[in-house]
Amino acid sequence: MTTSTLFARVTHLGRVTLEPLEVDRDAETLHTWVTHPRAVYWGMQAASLEEVREAYADIVADPHHDAWLGRVDGEPAFLAETYDPAHGELADAYDVLDGDIGMHVLVAPTDQPRSGFTSAVFRTVMELCFDDPRHRRVVVEPDVRNDRIAVLNAAAGFRVEREVRLAGKTAALSTCTRDQFARSEMVRGRATDGDDPRVASEHLTPEAMQVAHRFLVAKALAEFSHERLLVPEPVGHDHQVTIGDARYRFHARRYELEHWVVEPWSVTRDVGGEPAELDALAFIAEHAEVLGIPDALLPTYLEEISSTLASAAWKYVHATLSSADLVDADFQAIEAAMTEGHPAFVANNGRIGFSASEYASYAPEAGRPFAVVWLAVRRTKAHLSLGEGIDEEALYAGELDAATRARFDAELRGLDLDPDDYLLMPAHPWQWQHKLAITFAPDIARRDIVCLGHSADRYRAQQSIRTFFNADRPERHYVKTALSIQNMGFMRGLSPRYMRATPAINDWVAGLLEEDDELRNCGFGVLRERAAIGYTGDAYHRLGAPSAYTKMLAALWRESPVPQVAAGERLATMASLLHRDRDGRHLVSELIAASAVSPRDWVASYLRAYVRPVVHCLHRYELAFMPHGENLILVLQDHVPTRVLMKDIGEEIAVMGDLLLPAEVERVRAAVPDRVKPLAVLTDVFDGFLRFLAGILAEDRLLGEDEFWSLVAGTIVEHQAAHPELADAFARIDLFAAEFDHSCLNRLQLRDTRQMVDLSDQAESLIFAGTLVNPIARFAP
The missing domain is CATH 3.30.310.280 (TATA-Binding Protein)
Known part of the structure; x- marks a missing residue:
């Protein structure tokens, strides 16, 4: 474990930091603290220096128990311990829930107490606990006689569950959830640090x-x-x-x-x-x-x-x-832990428009649940598109509890408005505060747009920033909204007019996949975008020309992958295969080590789940996806990828041939020359993702690049052998060509750093830099 600062925050007392305890360095300091009369409830009053050293050496060595040294402005000031209650004395004392973390805090004794010192320390340790997205509830077990800690616990939002008998004490078993902490006096009271401007820069060390x-x-x-x-x-x-x-x-x-x-x-x-x-x-x-x-x-x-x-x-x-921690982490813990962003773009975490506090609230890596804002938009000035088998009532009933619907209806009736005249639309809180409430002020004044308040459910931002996973009801849809911030050369809006056909396009793709034996055998699936809504009653739409202002108020609902997971399966974004932790260890290498198969077999299983179906769609249907890491969700079994789920279907697919399409799906047809069609795999898959993965596996000495690319080639050869009826397509869209055009994403962004491509209008502008040698050409059948 590293000994550098792991967690830091700025308080009215100064900069409070936490770092892993170093027993040899810190034992004497700890001995002074734990044997002080004021630390009577710590239970080590008579301990010798060597006994303290041994006790904390055992804690540091325990994989289920951690010790942290806390400093204030660099000076040692407190000790914290965190532990997994399922692997200790508490395991037999109460029903341990998934996401529980135990915690102890000891503030250094002092003859010069400072007002608010203990509260600031306690709050910092609580924030450390909840900084890990896997942790949903903090558990403490103070001695029932410790009145001072009882007051502190109550201020932080803890509730006493019951008294339990533990070694050497009767304890007041107490718990505090994320919500309880967020609503607590310690966080929301008058003496919080939220107004301290230094908080915005506490990470900029x-x-x-x-x-x-x-x-x-x-x-x-x-x-x-x-x-x-x-x-x-x-x-x-x-x-x-x-x-x-x-x-x-x-x-x-x-x-x-x-x-x-x-x-x-x-x-x-x-x-x-x-x-x-x-x-x-x-x-x-x-x-x-x-x-x-x-x-x-x-x-x-x-x-x-x-x-x-x-x-x-x-x-x-x-x-x-760490990457090792993520091997068994849940879907959203992995999502929040991603640090790299897009692997090819250099400026890949812009988020221009978020303030420092908004970044901490809404960035995916913050992992903080938040409520979305619900709006009512006048039905005559908006459009709701619905996929097959779902109607308006079913959509809203699935996304909103009856009590929330009743609250929204009452809000409208309180304004003498008829709820039947309105459609319901989610919006990002940032978008409402910074754009909609200002840019659409006349529409709000006319009651064409009505703010109904926050959702009852809490959501978590995904790597795409404007897509949210329902943290309280994971089986409910993802919600994707317009978000007018600039990130990676794009303004992240959504076009209401463009999105009208989104559910129909998704249904068509899903139907295509369901009828294809090859794709079913690969387990390849899509997360359908089931509904889309957009408001077009504003002055900007009346101008008739698309602009950033016509992409500010729209949303869609996409299927959650959670209901599609069988027993023994787990989910992870494919982007996680390129993730490395702060110590430089790669998650993919940890997954391979944790699996029961060789690196070669692991990669072969992954390629069959990912590359083979994408290649099949290209050759059978001339259907191209945008299959980069963030657009795919891996389904793993025993740490091995066995199938994948594709998302972002409505915005990022193209049919490049003369396949018969329904009228409402015709929008996805793209007229491109045959030489460009292989780039759907050679550029988007090989250059866009696999080259990074191959480099990681080679650097970690798990699989040489020759062997990696031979496995890629073998995956394609096996597909071709299984489908001789596609021989003409294999020859015409040749994935074994000696070279292919080298398209460059950074060149595209650097040419216009404000808005490099408007994908929602399907404007294409690729910059090429000669050709690349195809790494599988030498393995051609």
């Missing part, structure tokens, strides 16, 4: 930012070299890039598809021959001309880089789960 700069510069060197914007020169066993008087030197390995793996800790920079700090902003500014960034747009791109750095620093400070 020198250590965290230095790591963020280093990793982002390494990524920039790798991806800009991949896109041939930079040309590293070999220097002995290293490489270097020189621009003006700045020189970057680094150790790297180059794999198939011109994939560069740059070792972050090897990167050095000198300017004018003198060593200089790594600085991602300076790197971009130095290379702006080479990268092709227009002068007028350079500040915009630097802002996205700065925001990406801030996000990386936040993740570094708050990353409590």
Whole structure:
């Protein structure tokens, strides 16, 4: 375990931090604390130094128990312990629930007490507990005689469940859920730290930012070299890039598809021959001309880089789960733990528009549940599209409890409005506060839009930011809403007009898959977007031209994967296969180690679940998906991927041939030349995802790249052997071609850092950089 700061927050007392306890370093300090008369309830009054050392060495070695040293402004100030109640004395004392975490706190004795000190410490430890998205409830068992801790527990939202007899004491078993803590006096009282402006920057420490700069510069060197914007020169066993008087030197390995793996800790920079700090902003500014960034747009791109750095620093400070922890973690814990963002884009965590506090509330890595805002929109000025087998009443009844529906109806009737005249639409809280309540003010005043209040259910943001998973009722639909923030070169709006056909398109794709024996045998499925709603009664739509303003008020409902999981199966975003924790360990390597199969067999199973169905759809139907990591959900059994579920069907599919389509689905047809069709796999699958995975497996010495790409080729060859009737399609859409066009995502973003492509209007603008050698060409049948 690392000994650097694991968790930090700024309080009115100063900067409070938590770090893993180091027994040899901290034993004397602990001995002083636990044997002090004020620590009588800690139960170690007569312990010797060696006994304290041994006790905490045992705790540190216990996989189910952790000890943390707390500091205030760098000075040791308190001790915290967290533990799994299912593996201790409490296991026999109460019914342990999934998501429970036990906690102890000991504040250092002092002769100079400070007002609010203990509360600030206690709140920080509670936030550490809930920073792990797997933890739903904190459990404590203080001695019933400890009146001071009872007051503190009550202020934090704890409720006493009952008295239990434990070794050496009668304990007041008490529990506190996330909601209870959030509503507690400690969090919401007058003396909270929420108004302290320093809280917004508590994660921006020198250590965290230095790591963020280093990793982002390494990524920039790798991806800009991949896109041939930079040309590293070999220097002995290293490489270097020189621009003006700045020189970057680094150790790297180059794999198939011109994939560069740059070792972050090897990167050095000198300017004018003198060593200089790594600085991602300076790197971009130095290379702006080479990268092709227009002068007028350079500040915009630097802002996205700065925001990406801030996000990386936040993740570094708050990353409590290792890759090993994630092996058995649940679906949403894995989702929140992702740190990389898009693997190819350098500026990939912009979130331009979120304030610092909004980032902590709504960013997927924060993992914090929140309520969405529900609106009523006048039926004559909006449109609700519904998929097969679902009507309006069934949709709303499935998403809203009867009490919530009654509350919404009462809200409308209180304004002398008829609920039957309105459709119900969810909106992101940020969107309501920052855009809708202002930009649509006349519509609200006319009662064409009515705010009904918050949802009863809480949701959690997914990696796509504007898609939310129902945390309270996981079987209910995902909700996806317009969100007018800029991220990765896109304004994340949704077009009501474009989305009208979304449910019909999803039903058509789902029907295609259900009737195809090959796809059923692969277990390939889609999460259908069952309903879409958009408001078009505003002045911006009356202009007749699409703009960011016509994409501010729309939403859709997508199936949850939870009801589709069988016993023994679990879910994980495919993006997690590229995840590495703060210590540099990759989740995919941990999954392979935890499985009962060899790396080769693990990868073969994954490729059959992922690559084979995507290839089949391309050759049989000329149907292309956007199958990148965030758009696929893996279904794992015994830590091995066995099937996948595709999402984002309405926005990101294309039929590239003359397949007969229903009229309402015709929108997805794309007229492209035959030479472009293989790119649906060669670019989007091989270059867009598999090159990163191949590099990780090679770096971790689990599978050489030759063996990896031979498995990819073998997966395609097996499919071709099983479908001789598609021989013409195999020849015409040749996945074994010697080379293919090298399309470059960063070049696209760098050309216009404000809005690189408007996907909702299907505008296409790809920038190519010559060709790439196809890594499976040498394995052609």
